[in-house]
Amino acid sequence: MDPDTFRDDLGADVYWRRRMTALIGVLMVVAVVAWACSATGGPDDVRKRGGTTAQETPDAVPGVLPPPEVTPSASWSRTPSPGTSRATGAAGTAVRHRRPGQVCTPRQLVLSMEGQGTVYPAGIRPRFILTLVNVGKVMCTAEVGPRSLEVRITSGPDRVWSSSDCISGETDHVDRLERGVPYVRELVWDRRRSGNDCAADRVAARPGTYVAVAHAPGLRSRKAVFHLR
Structure with a gap:
């Protein structure tokens, strides 16, 4: 091959x-x-x-839907409390309006006090002017007696004098406060201490620095600082 x-x-x-x-x-x-x-x-x-897809589970949807809202009937209404009237604003909220002659609330009032001097020589009594003004929209009434409208004088932590100590006679006095028209009271301190024991002799306050503040239910004035010589 x-x-x-x-x-x-x-x-x-x-x-x-x-x-x-x-x-x-x-x-x-x-x-x-x-x-x-x-x-x-x-x-x-x-x-x-035997499997399922996402489009085949419609039965799970109703379980997460929010419950239907219940709207109150338009004919239902609440009777306003005595002394107040209710009105509905643009946002649908109820607004309360006070009627003239009702008792003043602390929000309607402004309490002020001013001393007539800052230094008082011996023998001169300190003088203060109290004003209570209604800044609300309507006239209201307020208790302006010495127990409700009090002036308190202190020296450091020492409570020296109060206009509500040892008062007698008619102590309650309700005044009508027109809007913007102040209630005015002048108060004179006799330079003596006061306390709960009205039978005790009142001792003269010593020379030094003192602070006066006016008080009313829910209200307090600014401090008035003065000196006794």
Whole structure:
């Protein structure tokens, strides 16, 4: 046999074996791609396997819906308390209006006191002017007697004198306070101490620095600082 003929037959066998190997590789790639596509099925495949999708759960929605609001009937109304009237503003909230002649509230009043001097020589009695002003919209009434409208004088922590100590006779006095018209009272201190024991002798206050403040229910004036010589 010719040696060249044997060499040619061996080359043909290797050639076809390589072609078959390449063809088998291509077929395997195609099979893998086909299997992957079938494994990622759509919603129909999920339903066939017994699963559910997000669009198939409408029964869970009613459980989170807010309860229906109950609107009161327009014919229902509340009777206002005596002495007040109610009106509804633009925002639908109830607004209370006070009637003239009712008792003044602390919010309607401004209490002030001023001393007539800052230094009082010996023998001169300190004088103070009290004013109580109604800043509300309507006239109101206030108790302005010495027990309700009090002036208190202190020296440091020492309570020296009070206008409500040892008072006698008519002590209650109700005044009508028109809007912006002040109630005015002048008060004079006799430079003697006072206390709960009205039978005790009243001792003269010593020279020094003192502070006077007016008090009323829910109200307090500014301090008036003065000196006794």
